Structure formats: C-alpha cells, structure tokens
Amino acid sequence: MFCYQCEQTAKGEGCTKLGVCGKQPDTAVLQDLLVFALKGLSQVAMAGREKDVVDPKVGRFISEAMFSTLTNVNFDRERIAGLVKDTVELRDELKSKVSKAGGNVPTSEAASFIPENTTEAMISQGEKHGVMVEKDPNEDIHSLKQTVIYGIKGISAYADHAAILGQEDDAVYEFVQRGLASTLREDLSLEQWIELAMECGRTNIRAMELLDAGNTGTYGHPEPTKVPLGPRKGKAILVSGHDLRDLEMLLQQTEGKGINIYTHGEMLPCHGYPELKKKYPHFYGHFGTAWQNQHKEFPQFPGPILMTTNCIQKPQDSYKDRIFTTGLVGWPGVQHVNGKENVSLLERLKEAVGLGGTGEKRKDFTPVIDKALAMEGFDRDEDKGEVMVGFGRNAVMSVAGTVIDAVKNGNIRHFFLVAGCDGAKPGRNYYTEFVEKVPQDCVVLTLACGKFRFFDKDLGDIGGVPRLLDVGQCNDAYSAVKIAMALAEAFECGVNDLPLSLVLSWYEQKAVAILLSLLALGVKDIRLGPSLPAFVSPNVLNYLVENYDIKPINTPDEDLKAILG
Numbered sequence: 001m002f003c004y005q006c007e008q009t010a011k012g013e014g015c016t017k018l019g020v021c022g023k024q025p026d027t028a029v030l031q032d033l034l035v036f037a038l039k040g041l042s043q044v045a046m047a048g049r050e051k052d053v054v055d056p057k058v059g060r061f062i063s064e065a066m067f068s069t070l071t072n073v074n075f076d077r078e079r080i081a082g083l084v085k086d087t088v089e090l091r092d093e094l095k096s097k098v099s100k101a102g103g104n105v106p107t108s109e110a111a112s113f114i115p116e117n118t119t120e121a122m123i124s125q126g127e128k129h130g131v132m133v134e135k136d137p138n139e140d141i142h143s144l145k146q147t148v149i150y151g152i153k154g155i156s157a158y159a160d161h162a163a164i165l166g167q168e169d170d171a172v173y174e175f176v177q178r179g180l181a182s183t184l185r186e187d188l189s190l191e192q193w194i195e196l197a198m199e200c201g202r203t204n205i206r207a208m209e210l211l212d213a214g215n216t217g218t219y220g221h222p223e224p225t226k227v228p229l230g231p232r233k234g235k236a237i238l239v240s241g242h243d244l245r246d247l248e249m250l251l252q253q254t255e256g257k258g259i260n261i262y263t264h265g266e267m268l269p270c271h272g273y274p275e276l277k278k279k280y281p282h283f284y285g286h287f288g289t290a291w292q293n294q295h296k297e298f299p300q301f302p303g304p305i306l307m308t309t310n311c312i313q314k315p316q317d318s319y320k321d322r323i324f325t326t327g328l329v330g331w332p333g334v335q336h337v338n339g340k341e342n343v344s345l346l347e348r349l350k351e352a353v354g355l356g357g358t359g360e361k362r363k364d365f366t367p368v369i370d371k372a373l374a375m376e377g378f379d380r381d382e383d384k385g386e387v388m389v390g391f392g393r394n395a396v397m398s399v400a401g402t403v404i405d406a407v408k409n410g411n412i413r414h415f416f417l418v419a420g421c422d423g424a425k426p427g428r429n430y431y432t433e434f435v436e437k438v439p440q441d442c443v444v445l446t447l448a449c450g451k452f453r454f455f456d457k458d459l460g461d462i463g464g465v466p467r468l469l470d471v472g473q474c475n476d477a478y479s480a481v482k483i484a485m486a487l488a489e490a491f492e493c494g495v496n497d498l499p500l501s502l503v504l505s506w507y508e509q510k511a512v513a514i515l516l517s518l519l520a521l522g523v524k525d526i527r528l529g530p531s532l533p534a535f536v537s538p539n540v541l542n543y544l545v546e547n548y549d550i551k552p553i554n555t556p557d558e559d560l561k562a563i564l565g
Helices: 025-049 056-067 077-100 119-126 139-164 170-182 190-219 244-253 265-272 291-300 345-354 366-374 393-397 400-408 429-437 449-453 474-490 509-520 538-548 556-564
Strands: 225-228 235-240 259-263 283-286 305-307 323-326 335-337 386-389 414-420 442-447 468-472 500-505 527-529
Touching (some): 025 119, 056 170, 077 119, 139 190, 170 190, 190 244, 190 474, 190 509, 235 265, 235 291, 235 366, 244 366, 259 366, 265 386, 265 449, 265 474, 323 366, 335 366, 393 400, 400 474, 414 429, 414 449, 414 474, 442 474, 468 474, 474 509, 500 509
Parallel strands (some): 235 259, 235 305, 259 283, 305 323, 414 442, 442 468, 500 527
Antiparallel strands (some): 225 386
C-alpha cells in the first residue's frame, strides 16, 4: 500500500505498511482499485455527455463511492470490493447506452477492466493501480493530479450530504466525472492542471452551497444556542460524524422512549438548528471532543454510539458491541444500520432514481435504541458548563451593523478564522495557544473539529458580540465564505483587504477541497498547519507561495506579530 492523502501520514511521507488511521493494506489497495474503476466509469460518462446521454444515478453513485475512500470512512474491505463490482456493472450499462446513441465508447484499461471474482484476487489487481505505481513522470503534474483527486473526494462528500437532503446539481457531477477522467490523460500541461485544481475549488463552492441550502432549507438557519456539556440523568445515545438527516431520523424514532440524544465531535453545531432543537426536547447536550479522542471518550459513555459519516477509529473491545455505523461508514465486525439491509449502493440508487428520489431510505435505528434501553445510562445530572453554537452567516450578519461600527471606531481591530480539522499529531496545540493569545480587541471565528482545542474557553465579548463565534461544522465552510464576502461588500473592499486572517488546520480531503475553494476565490495570506501536504511537490508549493502567499504556521507569537504588527 501507499497512502498519503491525510495530514497524519507516516513520517510526513506516506503510509506503506499500515495506515496511521487504522486502514489495513488490503483495504487501501481495494480503495485504489475503486478509484481506478471510477476513473473508467467517468470516461464513459463523459463520452455519454457528448451524445446527451446522462444517467442521473451515475453522478450520485460516483460521489458516494469516492466518499467511501475518504479518510476514516469505510474500513470494510468487503464493502469496498462490492463497490468496485458495482462500478463496473454501472459502467457497462452506461457503455451500452452510449453505443446505442452513436458515441465513442472508451477502450482504456480503466474503462475496460473486469474485477476478479474473489476479494483476494481483486487485491492483486489493485496493487497495479496504486498512487506511486501509476505515478506521472512529471513530479509536479503528479502532485496536481493527486491534489485534484483528493479535492474531488472532498467535493463528493459535500455533494453526498447535499443529495441526501434533496439538493443536487449536475454541474457538480459533470466536473467530478471530467476531473477523474482527466487523471487518465497524459496530454495536459502543467498550466492546465493548475486550472483543473482551481476549477475543483470553484465546483466545491457550489457543492457547499447545495449542502447549505439542504441544511438551512430543511432545519432552518442556525441560531445562537447554549449547549450543556454535562449529562442529564437517564438513558443515552451518542451521535458522531456529520449527518443531520441521520440525527433527525434517530430523534424521531426515540421520541417518548426516555432516551436523551447527545452529540459528539462535529455533530455539536446541530444544536443550533431550530427545527431540531425546538421539536425534540430529548435532544439534550454534547459529550466529548474531537474524533481522535474517541478511544478515551467512548468507553466513558453509558450508552450506544452511532457513527454517521467519516471520523470512525478502530473500535476498542470495551465498546465494540455498542457502536453502530450507518450510511457510508464501515468497520469490519461493527453492526451496520442502513435504509435497506443487504442491498448494494447501486441497487438502492437504481430504485431511488426510478421513483424520482435521492436514494436515501428511511432507516430503522431499532438496534441502536434497544441497546440504549438495555443499558443504564447516566446515573445523575452533572453540570460541566456549556458552550455557544449557532453563529452561521444569518446570525453573524444580523449583527453586521454592530460589527461594522465596532471596526470603524476601533473596538474590533481584527478577525481571525481559526478553523479546520483536529488530529492527534503533535503540533496542534499551536491553535489552542494562538486563540489564547489573540488580543482582547480581536474576534475569533471557528468551524470544524479544530475548534475542540479551544471551544470551551470564555473569551468574553466586544460590545455584546462574542469574541468566539462557532460558525459550525467543516460542512458549513460556505457560511464562513459568505460572511467574509458580506463584510467585504460592507466595507467596499476585496476579501484580502479585510482585517481578516485565516489560520487553518487540515487533516483530510474535505479540507483539501476547502483550501482549493479559498484559492479559487483569490484568498491570500493563508497560514496552514500543522504540517504541509505530503502530496504537494516543492514546485507546486512554490507556486502557491508566490501566487497566494500561503505559508506554514510558525509559533503563535511570531504569527500574531506578523499579522498584527
């Protein structure tokens, strides 16, 4: 195996024997094979588009399958092998339609290969299509190809979340297919690959916009909300991941059963959505911090745990019998809850498209609920303080006048967006120290799980405006972009002229897509850490430094001095 798609890759170079995330070599190789197969499907899809042959389930399938290869999503090799076979079945079905329409059916290896019957034999096939096996002879083009692939993985995650809530745009699917098909080409110049990377960023903005519309259109715009960090006596279920629809279905099915629902990790911002917090009084509080702490936090939770999207780690024996996965998440030996058991993703999508749906069936969380009822739950109420969430773009812009006046009269000197992924790798304490040292006349906006380094700190306020504003999940990055653009319009200047600095932490491929989006918007002077991506070549890094002034984080004191003077 060789994998360097995440920030924590071994030695900052690449995982070759076992994924730092816990991914086994056979699963890694099968994921390589799945991406290879999806490139072939994408070639056929692009040939179909030339003849107006567009199968609505193809775009959705590619998004879900690519999302399955994201860091910390699906570790189940049998499910990945099944997705490879589904990809080829869908590819050949589409080939027939393209041929009948008079199109030129691709004959490349990716568009023609047939998976072996057994998983072991498929692993041997996958070993021929690894990141370094198919390395482009031009180091910089190889770097940009991988950047585009990882950006597409991020786009696919956002597109899948959006589609679950009924928001889709074929323009997003078209780029994903074109981008994947392009990685099989050898005739594109370095400049063309740079443009593809920027187009990846622009497409991701659209995907995040769709997700924002799905979230706010279904559950309302987030409102400032206090969330208790201590438990309430009674039965309990913990929900981790990112998916709001899964949370809603669980809340519906636990009504009146005496079970309190708690969030973990990136589910924390869900408490700010009015259609969730007002309808379900048993949607109570938050337990724990970021994803990488689940090994020490999950054993302490006296109820079952439901993993809804990426962020799962290898379950420990102490809680393996009470952790459940759903959707695209998977771990061998962990009970999986889906809309239809034993039905492949492809079959589910075929049925859904035929019915005019999005492929997301109502799930039956009875196994999770039964486990909660069988366990003791929390034995007493406990006060551990509270945190504020719900500062999405509507909430922030509702006090825009106050904010603008505070900037103009000097009460607010600067804004910092300290956001991104958390992780276990040393160096992330930088973000805690940075926020602690931000001067009292500055405001910190944050989103994604990186905030758990400082989410419970009381930074006070400036004229009634909290100095720490939680914009939401990594999925809510669109909200932060809209806030910045609205402030730029209010001050009649460009985004780069605002008293705003971005200090970002990255871990996986959604962060790659977000970074490409910021670059596509022309945002400059971004500080990125705790380490730079291993897949970015020296020349590509130099290009980013020269054109966008991207820089690695230094020390909090040095960075604050450089920003504020």
